[in-house]
Amino acid sequence: MTLTAPDQTVAPALPAPALAELGLRESATFDRATIADIQRAAETGIYDIRGWGAKRKVPHFDDLLFLGASMSRYPLEGYREKCGTDIVLGDRYASKPLRLDIPVTIAGMSFGALSANAKEALGRGASAVGTSTTTGDGGMTPEERGQSKHLVYQYLPSRYGMNPDDLRKADAIEVVLGQGAKPGGGGMLLGQKITERVAEMRTLPIGIDQRSACRHPDWTGPDDLEIKIAELREITDWEKPIYVKIGASRPYYDTALAVKSGADVVILDGMQGGTAATQQVFIENVGIPTLAAIPQAVQALQELGMHRKVQLIVSGGIRTGADVAKAMALGADAVAIGTAALIALGDNSPRYAAEYAKLGSAAGYYDDFQDGRDPAGISTQDPELSARLDPVVGGRRIANYLRVLTMEAQTIARACGKAHLHNLEPEDLVALTIESAAMARVPLAGTSWIPGATGTGL
Amino acid sequence: MTTTLESRESQRTAPRAFDLKLGGVRELNRTLHHAADGDAFAVDHPGGKHSIAVGVNSEVEIEINGHVGYYAAGMNQGGRITVNGNAGVGVAENMMSGTVHVTGDASQSAGATAHGGLLVIDGNASARCGISMKGIDIVVGGNIGHMSAFMAQAGRLVVCGDAGEALGDSIYEARLYVRGKVASLGADCVVKEMREEHLAELGELLRAAGRDDDPVDFTRYGSARTLYNFHVDNSSAY
Numbered sequence: 001m002t003l004t005a006p007d008q009t010v011a012p013a014l015p016a017p018a019l020a021e022l023g024l025r026e027s028a029t030f031d032r033a034t035i036a037d038i039q040r041a042a043e044t045g046i047y048d049i050r051g052w053g054a055k056r057k058v059p060h061f062d063d064l065l066f067l068g069a070s071m072s073r074y075p076l077e078g079y080r081e082k083c084g085t086d087i088v089l090g091d092r093y094a095s096k097p098l099r100l101d102i103p104v105t106i107a108g109m110s111f112g113a114l115s116a117n118a119k120e121a122l123g124r125g126a127s128a129v130g131t132s133t134t135t136g137d138g139g140m141t142p143e144e145r146g147q148s149k150h151l152v153y154q155y156l157p158s159r160y161g162m163n164p165d166d167l168r169k170a171d172a173i174e175v176v177l178g179q180g181a182k183p184g185g186g187g188m189l190l191g192q193k194i195t196e197r198v199a200e201m202r203t204l205p206i207g208i209d210q211r212s213a214c215r216h217p218d219w220t221g222p223d224d225l226e227i228k229i230a231e232l233r234e235i236t237d238w239e240k241p242i243y244v245k246i247g248a249s250r251p252y253y254d255t256a257l258a259v260k261s262g263a264d265v266v267i268l269d270g271m272q273g274g275t276a277a278t279q280q281v282f283i284e285n286v287g288i289p290t291l292a293a294i295p296q297a298v299q300a301l302q303e304l305g306m307h308r309k310v311q312l313i314v315s316g317g318i319r320t321g322a323d324v325a326k327a328m329a330l331g332a333d334a335v336a337i338g339t340a341a342l343i344a345l346g347d348n349s350p351r352y353a354a355e356y357a358k359l360g361s362a363a364g365y366y367d368d369f370q371d372g373r374d375p376a377g378i379s380t381q382d383p384e385l386s387a388r389l390d391p392v393v394g395g396r397r398i399a400n401y402l403r404v405l406t407m408e409a410q411t412i413a414r415a416c417g418k419a420h421l422h423n424l425e426p427e428d429l430v431a432l433t434i435e436s437a438a439m440a441r442v443p444l445a446g447t448s449w450i451p452g453a454t455g456t457g458l
Numbered sequence: 459m460t461t462t463l464e465s466r467e468s469q470r471t472a473p474r475a476f477d478l479k480l481g482g483v484r485e486l487n488r489t490l491h492h493a494a495d496g497d498a499f500a501v502d503h504p505g506g507k508h509s510i511a512v513g514v515n516s517e518v519e520i521e522i523n524g525h526v527g528y529y530a531a532g533m534n535q536g537g538r539i540t541v542n543g544n545a546g547v548g549v550a551e552n553m554m555s556g557t558v559h560v561t562g563d564a565s566q567s568a569g570a571t572a573h574g575g576l577l578v579i580d581g582n583a584s585a586r587c588g589i590s591m592k593g594i595d596i597v598v599g600g601n602i603g604h605m606s607a608f609m610a611q612a613g614r615l616v617v618c619g620d621a622g623e624a625l626g627d628s629i630y631e632a633r634l635y636v637r638g639k640v641a642s643l644g645a646d647c648v649v650k651e652m653r654e655e656h657l658a659e660l661g662e663l664l665r666a667a668g669r670d671d672d673p674v675d676f677t678r679y680g681s682a683r684t685l686y687n688f689h690v691d692n693s694s695a696y
Contacts, residue, residue: 164554208687218529
């Protein structure tokens with residue numbers, strides 16, 4: 001969201017206490033951001049398009065706490081007693097499942113949305129720690145294939161750049177039904193980012209505002225998806241794990257249907273999951289929080305007897321090793337990071353404060369990924385801006401960050417007495433709020449109360 | 459250059475026979491993926507099975523005698539595939555090169571998202587024919603259903619009969635030629651002038667499909683390009 005309210009040039013307002021002393025009160029309903037939104041809409045006549053995921057405050061992993069071991073549980077000794085982190089993804093049907101060293105993967109982000117250097121940095125970082133990266137709505141680049149030891153190839157409604165050679169080169173195939181930032185929405189890439197190379201990869205004219213479809217062109221519904229997945233398996237001789245990615249809205253049913261359609265892996269993306277360009281109204285008002293989605297998906301897997309057989313990857317607001325551990329304790333087999341990986345590369349760094357100000361934004365607020373003018377050289381196709389991101393240095397930062405996430409998760413798992421991250425369980429968790437207790441289906445701290453537990457749970 | 463249905467001058471070996479009543483689609487596809495250029499195959503009793511001859515990646519000749527289910531010849535790369543019968547949803551979806559010839563009718567999404575090659579359907583094609591096409595040439599002898607050439611990016615779609623509702627909705631740079639009636643045009647799809655180069659390209663496409671229709675009887679449709687950039691005045695079209 002660009003801050004383009006008409007009064008941007010006036011002197012900074014008085015600090016809040018001074019305003020209160022003057023008897024001034026800001027409306028909770030019409031706060032300053034809302035006023036700016038209304039005035040922006042009135043000026044331009046078109047909805048606001050931006051990047052990132054939902055910015056509104058929703059119940060999240062912060063609202064959960066772990067019950068460390070004490071008398072009734074043994075903790076494990078840090079650094080001495082092993083706490084495993086390796087995972088296998090896609091051993092339900094694929095003859096070559098993915099074997100990753102850590103349960104944190106890099107989520108799908110397109111070349112086009114991101115610069116080639118950013119994609120390369122993600123590939124280098126992920127490979128250094130033995131995890132996977134994922135292509136996006138723009139096809140597979142040689143840079144990414146070259147740098148990623150484990151590469152997941154997205155199969156999207158647009159099918160930009162989709163071809164059987166890249167399918168065969170992929171280590172897994174991810175059929176994308178939706179993403180958390182916009183369940184039910186298609187893609188967008190605005191003209192500023194449709195350079196010659198991006199246009200060629202997508203078979204589109206240069207500089208147009210590209211919209212990609214929200215539904216797949218050759219299948220509708222779970223019965224068709226089953227046939228589509230079988231086709232992809234036939235084309236790749238049943239070697240590759242096939243993932244199905246869903247945006248969190250009705251995860252209980254969507255997960256069950258993905259399993260019945262023959263998915264090896266389900267990716268569940270909550271509403272805090274990022275996007276490169278989507279209408280703000282969509283990002284903030286469609287979909288459910290990651291925390292609310294996980295137990296529904298896990299329940300569906302358990303009822304089908306497929307929990308841990310069809311792996312569940314959770315994304316949408318993963319920032320710390322605690323988030324990784326909490327997602328896994330709720331039943332995820334792995335997590336994926338997108339926004340956090342971009343931040344690790346330098347997105348929204350205070351280092352670029354002066355340049356964010358020139359763009360009408362600020363460090364910590366910048367979300368105009370659709371504009372292609374990212375000072376950090378990540379969400380851009382501008383050669384000068386992209387050159388600011390050294391893919392080798394960026395790769396090191398990603399690897400560092402992934403290692404920290406893993407070590408943090410291990411720290412918590414050991415404290416809970418778990419010799420492997422996937423041994424974490426809901427029993428290790430309590431909630432701080434009634435809302436999060438109801439959503440995560442763990443007791444409110446200090447009680448045995450799980451709101452709604454005696455009801456249908458749905 | 460337009461790909462044509464005519465046989466290659468490659469040495470035709472005797473076709474290897476596959477009876478899908480006896481063997482499975484998996485065995486057929488595995489064999490096809492290891493075939494060499496010039497190999498020939500005859501597939502009997504396809505019985506409407508799905509994913510027949512998908513992922514072909516050599517210049518083979520495949521003759522399928524009967525009806526096929528979903529995604530027949532999907533992602534074809536170089537194969538010359540004939541279906542002597544009707545085809546289900548998504549025939550030749552995402553084809554890269556080669557030819558697919560359906561002698562009967564085709565269901566929805568024929569040639570969807572395909573990047574190249576030639577798809578010829580002698581009968582009718584259902585809805586969404588050529589949806590998101592990215593460079594394929596499609597020639598349909600009969601009619602096509604609604605929402606055909608939706609978001610068509612590149613390539614050419616020739617319809618010798620009529621087209622259903624919303625032809626070419628949100629079309630990009632694909633060129634459409636229809637001989638009969640068009641029930642309605644989709645957003646941003648307009649009638650375009652038939653210039654010499656279009657008559658020539660259409661003639662070439664019809665010949666490639668083994669047809670003798672006269673190009674002058676056709677009307678050309680394409681993008682008005684008014685939706686290429688977001689604009690307030692187009693809000694009703696979004």
